[in-house]
Amino acid sequence: MASLNGRTALVTGGSRGIGAAIALRLAQEGADVALTYVRDEQGAREVAQKIESAGRRGIALRADAADPAAVTAVVGRAADELGRLDILVNNAGIGVLGPVEDLTLADIDRVLAVNVRAVFLASQAAAGRMERGGRIIPIGSCMAQRVPGPGGTLYSTSKAALTGLTRALARELGGRGITVNLVHPGPIDTDLNPADGPYAASQSGLTALGRFGTADEVASVVAFLAGDDAAYMTGSEVVVDGGHAA
Numbered sequence: 577m578a579s580l581n582g583r584t585a586l587v588t589g590g591s592r593g594i595g596a597a598i599a600l601r602l603a604q605e606g607a608d609v610a611l612t613y614v615r616d617e618q619g620a621r622e623v624a625q626k627i628e629s630a631g632r633r634g635i636a637l638r639a640d641a642a643d644p645a646a647v648t649a650v651v652g653r654a655a656d657e658l659g660r661l662d663i664l665v666n667n668a669g670i671g672v673l674g675p676v677e678d679l680t681l682a683d684i685d686r687v688l689a690v691n692v693r694a695v696f697l698a699s700q701a702a703a704g705r706m707e708r709g710g711r712i713i714p715i716g717s718c719m720a721q722r723v724p725g726p727g728g729t730l731y732s733t734s735k736a737a738l739t740g741l742t743r744a745l746a747r748e749l750g751g752r753g754i755t756v757n758l759v760h761p762g763p764i765d766t767d768l769n770p771a772d773g774p775y776a777a778s779q780s781g782l783t784a785l786g787r788f789g790t791a792d793e794v795a796s797v798v799a800f801l802a803g804d805d806a807a808y809m810t811g812s813e814v815v816v817d818g819g820h821a822a
C-alpha cells in the first residue's frame with residue numbers, strides 16, 4: 577500500500593522544478609494534491625493532469641505568494657476541494673541575488689513576501705484546517721546554512737528565517753500531533769538554478785558529491801517527511817544538498 581493513501585496535500589509553486597516533482601511524488605505515494613502557480617498555468621495544468629493520470633485528484637490553483645489574501649484563500653480552497661488538508665509543502669520561492677548595496681526596497685519586500693510571509697500565512701491557515709498527523713514542510717535552502725560567497729544576503733536572510741518559523745511552529749503544533757520540518761536543498765537542476773548555468777561548476781564543486789541534485793532527489797525526502805515513518809520528527813532541518821554543508 578502506498579504510504580500516503582487517503583491523504584491530501586497542497587504544494588505551493590508546483591508548476592515546475594522541485595515543486596512539480598514533490599506534487600507528483602506525493603501523488604505516486606497515494607495523496608490527492610493541489611498545487612499553486614503564478615505564471616505558468618500550462619505547466620501547472622500538465623502536472624495536475626499527470627496526477628489525475630496516476631489515479632489521484634490533481635488540482636492547479638493560481639495564487640500569487642506575494643499576495644497575502646491569495647495565500648490564505650488558496651489554503652482554504654485546497655482543503656475544501658480535496659475535502660481535508662493533511663500536508664502543506666511551502667515550496668514557492670524566488671531569489672534575488674546581487675551586491676547588498678544594489679538591492680532595492682522593492683527587491684527586499686518581494687523576496688520576504690514570497691519566501692517568508694507566504695510561508696507563515698499558509699502555515700497559519702493550514703494549521704487551522706489540519707488534524708492529528710498533519711505535516712507542514714517548508715523548503716529552505718543550503719544558503720540558509722552556508723553562504724559560499726557574496727551576493728546572497730537577501731536570499732539567505734529569507735531562507736534562514738524559516739529555521740525560526742519551523743522550530744517555533746513545531747512547538748506550537750506538536751501537542752496537536754502536527755509536525756513541521758524544514759528541507760534545505762542544495763544545488764538542484766531547475767529553471768531557477770540550471771545545471772548548465774554560469775555558476776553551476778562552482779556550486780557542484782562545493783558539494784561533497786561533486787554534482788547538482790535532481791528535483792526527484794528532494795521530492796523523495798519530502799515524501800518521507802510527509803508519511804507516517806517520520807512521525808517522531810519535528811522542528812528539524814533536513815539537508816538534501818549533496819554534502820554542500822558538510
Ligand code: NDP
Pocket residue numbers: 588589590591592593594595612613614615616617619639640641642667668669670671690715716717718719760761762763764765766767768769
Ligand atoms: P523554479 O523557479 O524552477 O520554480 C519555482 C516555482 O515556484 C514555480 O512553480 C513558480 O510558479 C512558483 N512561484 C514562483 N513565484 C511564485 C509566486 N509569487 N507565487 C506562487 N508561486 C510562485 O524554482 P525551484 O524549483 O528551483 O525552487 C523551488 C524552491 O526550492 C524555492 O523555494 C527555492 O528557493 C528552493 N531552492 C532551490 C534550489 C535550487 O538549486 N534549485 C536550491 C535551494 C533551494 P510559476 O511557474 O507559475 O512561475
